[in-house]
Amino acid sequence: MSDKDFIYLDYAASAPAREESLAAERAYEQSPIAGANPNSLHSLGREAARQLDGARRDLARLVGGRFRPSDVIFTSGGTESNNLALIGLAEGARGRDRKRRRIVVSAIEHDSVLDLTGVLHDLGFDVTPVSPDRDGRVSASALEHALGPDVALVSIMSANNETGVVQPVAELARASHKAGAVFHTDAVQAFGRIPLDVADADAVSIAAHKIGGPVGIGALLVRGRVPLRPLSYGGGQEAGRRAGTQDVRGALAFAAAAKASCADLAQTRALVAGRANRLYQRICAPGTGIVPTTSAVVDEGRLPGMVSVMAQGVDSESLVLGLDDAGFEVSAGSACSSASLDASHVLTAMGIPRTLALGSLRISFDERVSQESLDAFADALLDLVAKRTGRAK
The missing domain is CATH 3.90.1150.10 (Aspartate Aminotransferase, domain 1)
Incomplete structure (x- = not known):
């Protein structure tokens, strides 16, 4: 170079990287809990868990839409959040109603959604794409034409990662719910750049590195009433929804970047x-x-x-x-x-x-x-x- x-x-x-995020990482590294497992019962483990939950509260508040801290599942980033949402929510919806075997997405989704088509097909789901208009906007009427009693999940991003076009998430979510489907939105590009309109969404994906936080940490927010089948097992972390020891340093840096971006x-x-x-x-x-x-x-x-x-x-x-x-x-x-x-x-x-x-x-x-x-x-x-x-x- x-x-x-x-x-x-x-x-x-x-x-x-934002200075606020880097400062949060430095503070963590200099603290007694650096490296402590937040799932351990000893004092340092409990303190690490307390700080992890603080980051969870911050992110739930900043995403808005009446999401609760307990709805926040920490992941490795936007791709994992979208993968967990598409597969986990579809499986969860089908577990409640066996006839729901179809997933509707927009034709302009990120590859972390669209590339799951083959995987979802192997799992017994059909995927229906919905096209946007010439300006890149997916209308509620276009979505309604693709909906039916067999739809388990609808996933449409909050803002496109190439054009920046903002989607009418609230309208799309309400149309999905009328058909009895779960609604997820990939808000990775929108979070921290515009206020999110996700009060009607069942699940939201976000990622730290898009807003000046560290690479390798993201979150999927899923409302407690919505069934989600995990993709990883062993340990019971994140209320059994995503196994693996949590990255406390990354979560704290993520929350710091989110607060700076949303201020x-x-x-x-x-x-x-x-x-x-x-x-x-x-x-x-x-x-x-x-x-x-x-x-x-x-x-x-x-x-x-x-x-x-x-x-x-x-x-x-x-x-x-x-x-x-x-x-x-x-x-x-x-x-x-x-x-x-x-x-x-x-x-x-x-x-x-x-x-x-x-x-x-x-x-x-x-x-x-x-x-x-x-x-x-x-x-x-x-x-x-x-x-x-x-x-x-």
């Missing part, structure tokens, strides 16, 4: 949305050859700090690498699928032509990225696209 300065604009993949959220959200809108106006101006992936309005229908665009006549890989050479770190849609040279499944589901979708770019940031950095990025992107397409700047 060179001494070159980089401007990091890939917060949707993983956000830089003054209205003010921070407005600030970040303003910067995103200015960036959109510059890079998507007429004649640039760059267009937004959706017309959803930033901070109303879209996450405040996610800019999703497509460059006509330029492929994503060359854009990402060219920007990297210029000192700017962005991604082509989801970082989890960055090795793929095909068009994004999200943009394809939205009906965007493949030739245009192949030039997609995702720029994501929070309040820690300055306006000056974003202006410098805009200059670099416009220059790069102009050179690659032969357009005059």
Whole structure:
């Protein structure tokens, strides 16, 4: 790695660590409970359990929606949370009603949901995808057409990880419940960036590293009344729902990052949305050859700090690498699928032509990225696209 300065604009993949989160880790390491098992009966074990439960309370409060601390199941991150939700909740629902053998998801879900289709099929479930509209929004009416008395579970994300489009979670949850189905939402991208509307959701996935917490810790919140079949066994931790000694240090750092991200959220959200809108106006101006992936309005229908665009006549890989050479770190849609040279499944589901979708770019940031950095990025992107397409700047 060179001494070159980089401007990091890939917060949707993983956000830089917040000082509050690092401070929580340091405090843990310097405390008597460092390394103590929170399931042990001795004094240090009980204190570790007390602090773990404190982190549980903080996360339940910040997620909102009347979730209780006992609803919080700590996991290794968003992927495990989604896996546990899809398989565990579907199995739990079928355990109550054997005719419920179908799962409904949106066609724009994260791979940690969509890649479970084969696994769920092997378990005896059919998976029905629901397409979004051209702006990437899944409507309640579209969902209702896919529902029926055989549906065990509906899983639709709170905000898309590529376009940032916010979904009408409350409406979708209510439609699911009318059909007798359990409703889960992947809020990994939305948590800490916008207030969550999850009072009607049965389960919510969140992850620490998206908001400046450590990699390797997440949570699935599941209401106590909802049956959940565990995926791991041996030890009885997390009320028997997820076996394995809990990562107290990670949980404390997660809670600290969540508190920092959610503090003054209205003010921070407005600030970040303003910067995103200015960036959109510059890079998507007429004649640039760059267009937004959706017309959803930033901070109303879209996450405040996610800019999703497509460059006509330029492929994503060359854009990402060219920007990297210029000192700017962005991604082509989801970082989890960055090795793929095909068009994004999200943009394809939205009906965007493949030739245009192949030039997609995702720029994501929070309040820690300055306006000056974003202006410098805009200059670099416009220059790069102009050179690659032969357009005059």
